[in-house]
Amino acid sequence: MADQIRIRRSKQREIILEELMKLGSHPSADELYDRVRKRLPHISLGTVYRNLEILSREGVIRRLALDGQRMRFDGGRDEHQHIRCIRCGRVDDVPAPAAASESERSVARRTGYLVIERRVQYLGMCPACRRKDRVS
Amino acid sequence: MADQIRIRRSKQREIILEELMKLGSHPSADELYDRVRKRLPHISLGTVYRNLEILSREGVIRRLALDGQRMRFDGGRDEHQHIRCIRCGRVDDVPAPAAASESERSVARRTGYLVIERRVQYLGMCPACRRKDRVS
DNA sequence: ATACATGCAAACTTTTTGCGTCCCC
DNA sequence: GGGGACGCAAAAAGTTTGCATGTAT
Numbered sequence: 001m002a003d004q005i006r007i008r009r010s011k012q013r014e015i016i017l018e019e020l021m022k023l024g025s026h027p028s029a030d031e032l033y034d035r036v037r038k039r040l041p042h043i044s045l046g047t048v049y050r051n052l053e054i055l056s057r058e059g060v061i062r063r064l065a066l067d068g069q070r071m072r073f074d075g076g077r078d079e080h081q082h083i084r085c086i087r088c089g090r091v092d093d094v095p096a097p098a099a100a101s102e103s104e105r106s107v108a109r110r111t112g113y114l115v116i117e118r119r120v121q122y123l124g125m126c127p128a129c130r131r132k133d134r135v136s
Numbered sequence: 137m138a139d140q141i142r143i144r145r146s147k148q149r150e151i152i153l154e155e156l157m158k159l160g161s162h163p164s165a166d167e168l169y170d171r172v173r174k175r176l177p178h179i180s181l182g183t184v185y186r187n188l189e190i191l192s193r194e195g196v197i198r199r200l201a202l203d204g205q206r207m208r209f210d211g212g213r214d215e216h217q218h219i220r221c222i223r224c225g226r227v228d229d230v231p232a233p234a235a236a237s238e239s240e241r242s243v244a245r246r247t248g249y250l251v252i253e254r255r256v257q258y259l260g261m262c263p264a265c266r267r268k269d270r271v272s
Numbered sequence: 273a274t275a276c277a278t279g280c281a282a283a284c285t286t287t288t289t290g291c292g293t294c295c296c297c
Numbered sequence: 298g299g300g301g302a303c304g305c306a307a308a309a310a311g312t313t314t315g316c317a318t319g320t321a322t
Contacts, residue, residue: 008296010302029287044304049287051302065201070286112263127248144321146277165312180279185312187277206311 007058015039016051020061020075028070143194151175152187156197156211164206 007013019035020027027035033048052073056063062074108115143149155171156163163171169184188209192199198210244251 008301010296012303042304044306046288046305047303053288063203065203065205067199067201069201071204114261114266116261125250130250144276146321148278178279180281182280182313183278186314189313 007054012036012040012043012047013051013055015043016048017055017060017075020073023075026064026072026074028072032073143190148172148176148179148183149187149191151179152184153191153196153211156209159211162200162208162210164208168209 016032016036019039020032023032023035029049029052030045032052033043033045036043036048052061052063055061056073062076064072064074066072105115152168152172155175156168159168159171165185165188166181168188169179169181172179172184188197188199191197192209198212200208200210202208241251
């Protein structure tokens with residue numbers, strides 16, 4: 001189970017999250033800022049950044065680092081992968097978790113993309129940090 | 137086979153590439169700049185950026201977009217995956233291509249990391265761009 | 273000869289931060 | 298009441314670009 005999320009609620013935080021969830025897409029901070037501003041005209045961009053930072057640190061949302069683009073954010077709660085167009089930079093979700101070897105074909109079938117490359121990135125804790133963690 | 141690479145050679149470009157290859161790591165533009173400057177004291181940071189851009193566009197090197205960090209570059213020519221420490225941000229190579237399901241355990245064994253997450257990203261061309269490609 | 277690369281510096285974009293005030297718990 | 302969150306604005310960080318000049322092909 002995930003740790004309990006214990007962040008204070010604020011109008012701004014709620015609406016930021018709400019708008020991110022509502023959008024099925026992967027907006028950048030200031031695209032989201034534009035959305036949110038329609039409901040909270042006085043919110044500041046700094047607040048949007050601060051909240052996106054906090055929400056992704058807490059694991060509520062995901063932060064997508066994409067080549068040559070600014071940071072994007074994803075409110076999707078379920079497991080899914082992303083597929084990015086190398087031409088226009090558009091990013092779509094790949095709904096079900098694809099199985100390894102024939103995953104490219106399967107992804108192509110489900111998204112309509114021409115799949116060119118599959119990148120896998122692992123996240124973890126390196127040996128040095130594991131040691132530090134044990135001590136601290 | 138890959139297309140022929142036909143970029144003009146320059147002292148600067150050669151040394152940038154050379155230093156990137158020599159480093160086994162994944163430096164940011166200005167870490168690389170520091171290195172290169174030891175051999176070409178008058179090179180400018182702009183030149184480093186320009187060349188990294190060109191080299192990655194030509195597929196000679198790889199550009200790594202990593203969460204919350206600046207862009208990093210990878211001169212490794214062979215297929216490999218990356219693993220990142222969620223605590224210190226360190227990025228290591230995962231030498232052999234890992235097979236799907238038990239890949240996490242396998243990666244852990246080979247890198248000493250505690251593997252927390254596995255992210256897959258697909259690159260391709262979206263339906264709209266495929267259509268445009270056919271026309272243009 | 274000419275198209276491309278460079279150095280320099282300024283500009284730009286994106287993200288972070290300091291500060292005084294406000295609000296949630 | 299107190300610590301976190303906010304708005305605002307300034308600044309930092311990272312990257313790109315215009316321009317005059319130099320260089321590879």
